[in-house]
Amino acid sequence: MQITVLGSGTSGGVPEVRCKCETCLSTDPKDKRMRASIFIEVKGKNILIDCGPDFRSQVLQNNIDKIDYILLTHEHFDHTFGIGDLRPFGDVHIYAEENVCASVRRTFPYCFAEVKYPGIPKLTLHQISEKPFLLDDIEIIPIRYMHAALPILGYRIGNFAYITDISSIQDEELAKLQGLEVLIVDALRKTPHFSHFSLEQAQEFSSKIHPKTTYFTHICHSLGRHAEVSKELPFGQHLAYDGMKVEVRS
Template sequence: MKVTFLGTGTSQGIPIIGSKHPVCLSENPKDKRLRVSVLLEWDDHKVVIDCGPDFRQQMLTNNVDKIDGILFTHEHNDHIIGLDDVRPFYFRQGDISIYAHERVIKALKKRFEYVFEVENKYPGAPHLSVNEIENEAFEIDEKKIIPINVMHNSLQVFGYRIDDFAYITDAKTIAEEEIEKLTGVKTLVVNALRIEPHHSHFNLEEALAFISKVQPETAYLTHISHLLGFHDEVEAKLPKGVHLAYDNLKIEI
């Protein structure tokens, strides 16, 4: 399986509009981060996790010509608001499959009412094949997907394990029984917002402690804000086997 980091930034991205912070002014491409998302590819299948406000740009940058499904983690704007930009895929290939918690589906129907209308539907709107998922394994094209339930302060969020790869974002706490689902995972992606503690996200110290507990062979940090620091400086200080992800990084699992 190939994984492409489409975006590795937090809700405002980096640079933040109008910011004079040194990281926002950095000329290093690795310090420029679109909103968080990944593309998973196996055999002839392409699935994305989340589609935020930079979805169109991410698809163009990576020359993605089709998607077979979208896995949603939760309903915050930086993870869903690019949904309308699945239209070119729909026009070429038909219905797009989406997978999300029932609560997230309800939020999508509220924010994108025109997409889910049955009667008098606007002909330019995409059609979606809706799959409500719970905290139990399911399949996409014969690939087993294991949801990982995490808490984003008081909001439930799904991470996902596929084979020996696991992707977790917007986590602050994770129950022991959910951590057990990660046993034996070889590549772990997890959020690390900044140095200072945050009420709903792992900071760097918490993310590293979580990685140490799971003990993957390799870990990548994502959902990064400018307050974490310059990419190269932070990367140089990370433990062996732990890396900062960056936009358009590709890895093989």
């Protein structure tokens, strides 16, 4: 299984528009972070997790020409507003919880109209719950957690898990995350935030589930420059960056 990080940035991306901080002015490509999304190649299938406003650029930069399935974590714009750009991919199957499906229908009503005009994305929404399900022979294990007051889902596939936009999680859910090779988890910045893990909270979470390697994502400019923060991280922990590829034994 191969994971490509298409975007490792928070909702405003990095650089943040109009900001002149050290991170936003950095010329290091690893300090350019598009909105959070990953692309998974597993058992001959291509799975996208989240489809944010940078989707078109992400597809072009990573030469993605087939998407079999899309998993959505929640309805926030930075995770769903690329859905309008799915047209070139033909029939697209999107898996999300009921409230997220409803939000996609509200945001893109013309894609679900009885009489559709030509040239719109062909979307099929599949409502999921916390129960594991199969996409062909690939098992998807949803992980429930809170994003401030909003209950949302992360996903485990084989020995890999993607947990973005998390502020808290019940201990019972941690059992589903044991034995991971690779964890990608939200770490917005160093100071606490009401709807995201800080770097310290993400490290605490990682230490409870002991993945072999942890990558931090959904990063805000105030976390600091990639090169500087990377030096501070212990063995087995890294900042994700756009275009990063990770091989996971499934």
